[in-house]
Amino acid sequence: MFRWRKSADDEWSCTLHGRILSFRQDASHLHYRAVFPSALPTPPPSNAPSTHPSIAAEEDDTLALVRHYFNLEPNLAQLYEQWAAADANFKKKAPNFTGVRILRQDPWEALIGFICSSNNNISRISSMVHNLCKHYGPLIGHLNDEAYHDFPTPAALADPEVEAHLIKLGFGYRAKYIAKTARMVAEEKGLTWLNNLCNPESPIFGREPIPAGAFSEGGREGYQNAHQELLALHGVGPKVADCVCLMGLGWSESVPVDTHVWQIAQRDYKFGRGKHSSLTPATYNAVASHFRKLWGKEAGWAHSVLFTADLKAFSERVTAKVEVKEESVVIKAEPDGMQVEEILVKTETAKRKRVKKEDEEERPIVEVKTEVVTRSKRRKGR
DNA sequence: GCCGGACCTAACTG
DNA sequence: ACAGTTAGGTCCG
Numbered sequence: 001m002f003r004w005r006k007s008a009d010d011e012w013s014c015t016l017h018g019r020i021l022s023f024r025q026d027a028s029h030l031h032y033r034a035v036f037p038s039a040l041p042t043p044p045p046s047n048a049p050s051t052h053p054s055i056a057a058e059e060d061d062t063l064a065l066v067r068h069y070f071n072l073e074p075n076l077a078q079l080y081e082q083w084a085a086a087d088a089n090f091k092k093k094a095p096n097f098t099g100v101r102i103l104r105q106d107p108w109e110a111l112i113g114f115i116c117s118s119n120n121n122i123s124r125i126s127s128m129v130h131n132l133c134k135h136y137g138p139l140i141g142h143l144n145d146e147a148y149h150d151f152p153t154p155a156a157l158a159d160p161e162v163e164a165h166l167i168k169l170g171f172g173y174r175a176k177y178i179a180k181t182a183r184m185v186a187e188e189k190g191l192t193w194l195n196n197l198c199n200p201e202s203p204i205f206g207r208e209p210i211p212a213g214a215f216s217e218g219g220r221e222g223y224q225n226a227h228q229e230l231l232a233l234h235g236v237g238p239k240v241a242d243c244v245c246l247m248g249l250g251w252s253e254s255v256p257v258d259t260h261v262w263q264i265a266q267r268d269y270k271f272g273r274g275k276h277s278s279l280t281p282a283t284y285n286a287v288a289s290h291f292r293k294l295w296g297k298e299a300g301w302a303h304s305v306l307f308t309a310d311l312k313a314f315s316e317r318v319t320a321k322v323e324v325k326e327e328s329v330v331i332k333a334e335p336d337g338m339q340v341e342e343i344l345v346k347t348e349t350a351k352r353k354r355v356k357k358e359d360e361e362e363r364p365i366v367e368v369k370t371e372v373v374t375r376s377k378r379r380k381g382r
Numbered sequence: 383g384c385c386g387g388a389c390c391t392a393a394c395t396g
Numbered sequence: 397a398c399a400g401t402t403a404g405g406t407c408c409g
Contacts, residue, residue, distance in 0.1 A: 114404090121403040124392070172390025177406085237406045258404040280384060307404085 001103055001247070002113050002122070002129040003151070007143050015133075015140045015148045017065055017205065022143070034062040037141050061206075068205045071104050074298070083302045087294050089268045090302065094309040102301050103247055104202055107194050108185070109151040110248025115177050115235040117243070131169050132157070132178075154191055157182035177235025184233060197226035202250035215253065215297045217289050223251040238284050246300040254300045255288040261303065262287070264310055 007013035013022040020035040067073070076098060084091035105113075116128045129151075136152035157178060166175035185194060199222060200210035213220045219227075226249055230241040242256035257265070262279050265287045266272030276283040295302040 115406095117403095118405040119389080119403065120405085121392080124403085167390085170391065173388095173406090174390075235406065239405060243404085256404075260404060278385085282383075311404095 001105060001110075002116070002126045003109075003133065005130075005146075007146070013143055013148070015150045016069060018140060018150060019062070020141055020143055020148045021062070021066070032062070032066055034060075035141055035143065065205055069104055071101050071202075074301075076101075079298055079301065080305075083295050083305075086296070087302075090295070090306055093268075093313070094305050097305055097309045097312075100301075100305045100308050102252065102304060104205075104250055105248050106151065107198060107204065107244065107248040108154060108191060111181070111185075111194065111230070111233070111236070111244050112151075112157070112178060114240045114243040114248075115181060115233075116171075116174055118174065118177075118235065118237070118240060120174075128169075128171055128174070131171075135165070135169070136162070154182050154186035158186035174235065180234035181236070193229075197222075197229060197249050199223070199250035199252070217293045218285075219251065219253045219292060223253055226251060227254070238281060242288070242300075252298045252300050253292050253296075255291045255303045256300070257284050257287050260311065261307060264306065265290075 004012050004014045007022055011022055011024045013020055015021070018037065022033050022035070024031045080094075080098075084095070112132065113125070113129055116125050120128075132152055133149035134147070136156040137149035138152075140148045140150050142148065162182065163175050163179035166178060169175075171178065185191060195204055198204055199212050199220075201212045203209060212222055218224060223245060226245050227238075227241045230236050230244055231238070236244070239256050239258050242254045245251040245254035246256060255261075257279070259279075262271075269287075269290065271283070271287055271290075276286055279287075291303055292299040
């Protein structure tokens with residue numbers, strides 16, 4: 001999710017499953033197009049007569065991929081109602097705060113991305129992930145003269161010289177985390193090990209859903225197991241493990257407790273005193289379990305909504321404080337579909353710019369709930 | 383199990 | 397100009 005970039009006015013692009021996906025949103029629809037690599041590495045030699053072989057509509061899985069990736073199935077309104085009914089603070093802090101969905105990202109990419117995220121800021125995380133793709137990921141194609149690479153495989157990052165190179169690229173101490181974790185996954189545990197930690201209800205793209213176990217305050221058994229297993233990797237603590245569980249493995253009850261959530265827990269949920277005065281592993285579990293008990297099986301989703309709402313409120317307080325006289329333009333809603341981190345970057349940079357440079361003309365602000373996906377446009381060749 | 387400190391980096395703060 | 401702080405933590409002793 002740290003890889004999405006603005007490819008044009010009002011258009012965002014990223015590689016996904018071997019193709020470049022671009023999105024544009026208007027008042028009623030989310031438009032997408034997919035650009036496939038002109039020369040696939042393994043083209044079936046049997047049917048390669050045409051220089052511009054178009055993919056038959058039946059064979060194009062892009063729409064299914066998009067639906068899967070953006071996790072569009074769950075009923076947002078119903079869930080918001082449920083969370084608001086169970087939690088007065090949620091009701092107060094996150095009303096009408098639509099447009100936050102939990103992406104179903106590739107487990108391996110999520111793992112490395114969140115290892116990069118530790119004690120770090122989003123713009124640097126993005127550039128780090130971008131550098132991983134640029135130097136170790138296969139080239140998929142170009143868009144507006146910009147190269148688009150896929151995320152590197154575990155084997156590509158397991159190369160012995162990776163760590164030194166990443167340090168040169170400014171990864172800091174995370175270079176070692178990435179190199180070690182890549183070696184463990186590539187040479188020891190295997191990528192299937194990681195993928196098999198997925199919630200069977202929302203498996204990696206292309207596989208059939210299978211019911212998962214029963215929900216409890218500590219989370220389903222599969223979730224607890226996945227969280228536990230991930231902790232064995234270097235650079236993966238409880239928070240990163242939960243991020244991977246939630247956004248890479250589809251365990252919706254996972255509640256990542258970072259410093260910000262910890263602040264919220266102390267301020268609004270009576271944590272931070274007595275036995276839970278500091279964020280120890282025990283406190284971490286208590287906080288996460290408390291939110292699971294409160295919000296239920298989709299606790300991780302509710303957590304992201306509350307988190308985003310809170311950060312936005314904070315951001316607006318800051319803006320109001322710095323820029324007292326200008327209050328005409330207010331960001332009203334986030335574009336749907338983007339993952340939380342992505343949203344936060346955009347709002348914050350937008351606000352910063354406005355405050356500092358009086359930069360007008362930011363991204364158009366749309367109040368939409370996009371549930372409809374239409375207009376498949378496909379391109380082939382170059 | 384719980385604490386305190388170190389840890390890469392870049393942008394921001396006083 | 398420049399030390400201190402912060403950013404969606406983790407590891408080590």
